[in-house]
Amino acid sequence: MGTESKRQQRFGGVIQQDLAELFLRDGKNWAPGAFITVTKVRVTPDLAIARVYLSFLNTNTAKDDIASIKAKVSEIRYKLGARIKNQARIVPDLEFFLDDTNEYVEHMDRLFDEISKEPRQSD
Template identity: 30%
Template sequence: METIRQKQVAELVKRNFSMVLQEEGGYIYGTSVLVSVTGVKMSPDLNIAKIYLSVYNTEDKQTVILEMEDQLARLRQSLGNRLKKHVRRVPEIALYLDDTIDEMYRVNDLFNRLHDEGAMGTEEEE
């Protein structure tokens, strides 16, 4: 169970890392790609931040994450500049691809197909 402090720091990291991506993301993965921070989970000792990202406007989402991991020191430094008044130690960053939105669209598409097939099946029975 997350403590109140973990939730506070996670929200702080989420807000500030989003701003870092707005400022420096274009240099790392290009201006046509959109990256959104969907969630942050902090370790109990607040030393590790698991950052979950959604990637849009590209088919190769994992490549964008790998490009960001290559520039992780730069991203962490920029995050540290924003967090230095709020935390004693800037957490290590671990990036994860959050594909829940893609899964939602896939499941929704399956339901739509089932609904369409079901509607066709009832018309044939009449």
């Protein structure tokens, strides 16, 4: 996959900002108890598909929460369309993915902690 054009980046930023506001306002209905962050939005060159990466805080059921959001994709797309109707000709199809960057960072931190606790071997 190549680099995104300025147009894709700009449109992705608009979608990211509007989805973030939607999740802040309505996220408790789609994933109760979780704080949802839109970490990244990648848009296809024809602007027809937006791949949205979500991070969940204050929850241990992130996989269930992302499944719940995927089940509500048409409602979320409709609400997004109402917000961006003056900025875009079409509302892109939304694909939601779990952004597990935080889990990866925590895993790497644990590995580095284990390495630093091991006794050093002399050469």
